[in-house]
Amino acid sequence: MTESAASTTPAPPATASFWEDLIDIFISPVAVFARRARASAWAPFLCVVIATAIITYATFPSVQPAFEGDFTRALPKLMQQQPKLTPELADKMMGYQAVGVRYFAGPLTGLIVLVDALMVWLLGKLFGAAEGFGAAILIASYAFFPRVLSGVISGAEALVMDPTKLRSVSMLTLSPARFLDPDTANPFTIAVLSRLDLTIIWQTVLLATGLAVIGRVSRGKAAVFAVVIWLAGSLYLLRAAYLAS
Numbered sequence: 001m002t003e004s005a006a007s008t009t010p011a012p013p014a015t016a017s018f019w020e021d022l023i024d025i026f027i028s029p030v031a032v033f034a035r036r037a038r039a040s041a042w043a044p045f046l047c048v049v050i051a052t053a054i055i056t057y058a059t060f061p062s063v064q065p066a067f068e069g070d071f072t073r074a075l076p077k078l079m080q081q082q083p084k085l086t087p088e089l090a091d092k093m094m095g096y097q098a099v100g101v102r103y104f105a106g107p108l109t110g111l112i113v114l115v116d117a118l119m120v121w122l123l124g125k126l127f128g129a130a131e132g133f134g135a136a137i138l139i140a141s142y143a144f145f146p147r148v149l150s151g152v153i154s155g156a157e158a159l160v161m162d163p164t165k166l167r168s169v170s171m172l173t174l175s176p177a178r179f180l181d182p183d184t185a186n187p188f189t190i191a192v193l194s195r196l197d198l199t200i201i202w203q204t205v206l207l208a209t210g211l212a213v214i215g216r217v218s219r220g221k222a223a224v225f226a227v228v229i230w231l232a233g234s235l236y237l238l239r240a241a242y243l244a245s
Contacts, residue, residue, distance in 0.1 A: 033213035044141035053106025059155025069167035116140035129215030139210030150199040
């Protein structure tokens with residue numbers, strides 16, 4: 001079967017339940033995108049948001065030292081840029097960060113998925129994709145499930161680690177950045193290596209797969225799209241890390 005034939009094959013009727021989709025998206029993503037090509041994006045979108053909210057709330061006490069480590073490390077430069085920032089205000093900021101991460105992870109994840117969908121929709125047009133914005137939300141939602149799994153893995157790992165040795169969120173990633181000492185390594189290097197996280201790469205592959213199946217583009221174009229959207233998703237993080245280095 002040629003690439004063009006594979007990408008234009010009509011979507012088969014949905015014969016599996018949504019709960020089967022949650023398994024198949026990890027082992028047979030083409031089948032999931034094919035049978036859900038015309039389905040509503042609400043089910044996977046809400047599942048991602050709710051699951052992330054629950055996982056983050058439940059695991060935050062174990063991962064909190066990592067967030068505090070990153071904040072403490074960035075504090076000297078922040079105080080240099082903001083002379084009016086006192087230690088007392090810094091403590092309050094750290095507390096606000098903890099509240100924000102633990103209680104607003106769900107809505108924030110929803111916003112991230114929508115931004116991902118916008119990028120899929122806009123960048124997909126450059127490659128001749130036929131999907132609408134609703135289909136782009138569906139693609140972005142299903143593609144985010146490896147990141148949900150990453151939250152479970154990170155929380156479980158933090159639970160068994162010595163809190164005094166958990167000094168950065170990068171130490172909980174499935175990337176080469178976990179092997180660097182956050183106190184001595186260059187922040188830009190950590191940021192670059194963090195983008196090589198296995199679940200981020202997995203997410204990128206799923207975005208490209210969804211675009212190929214639902215957007216009906218060739219595998220070659222989908223592969224180029226994967227590189228472009230990975231680079232686009234890295235820009236903000238790398239810029240912030242460059243300014244911090």
